[in-house]
Amino acid sequence: MKRNLVCIICPRGCSLLADITENGVTVTGNACPKGEEYAVNECTNPVRTVTATVRVSNRHNTMASVKTAMPVPKDKMMDVMKALRSTQIEAPVAVGDIVLKEICGSDIIVTKAVL
Numbered sequence: 001m002k003r004n005l006v007c008i009i010c011p012r013g014c015s016l017l018a019d020i021t022e023n024g025v026t027v028t029g030n031a032c033p034k035g036e037e038y039a040v041n042e043c044t045n046p047v048r049t050v051t052a053t054v055r056v057s058n059r060h061n062t063m064a065s066v067k068t069a070m071p072v073p074k075d076k077m078m079d080v081m082k083a084l085r086s087t088q089i090e091a092p093v094a095v096g097d098i099v100l101k102e103i104c105g106s107d108i109i110v111t112k113a114v115l
């Protein structure tokens with residue numbers, strides 16, 4: 001099976017062609033080794049950093065922006081969002097504060113302070 005991808009590792013955005021066989025993934029079109037690594041991961045174990053907001057319970061109409069500290073498997077993104085939907089935090093919070101621990105393999109951290 002062949003798959004066309006655009007490398008998202010840097011702004012150059014190389015067009016990649018991944019040839020997927022039982023022997024592995026062969027990548028062409030990459031201008032550097034990072035593109036090959038990206039394409040192989042995308043074809044075998046795609047991961048994403050999830051960004052979202054959570055409600056701040058002690059501030060009127062305030063949400064805090066959060067993200068996964070590490071990329072999580074792409075098929076677990078909705079599980080992360082489901083966990084965040086029912087999560088509330090209390091201000092003050094600082095950048096890097098942990099909102100939830102170990103959700104689908106990653107902590108959820110604050111990305112913007114709420115005083």
Ligand code: SF4
Pocket residue numbers: 007008009010011012013014029030031032033034035036
């Ligand atoms: S293959 Fe290398 S140069 Fe091309 S977009 Fe990816 S990281 Fe950038």
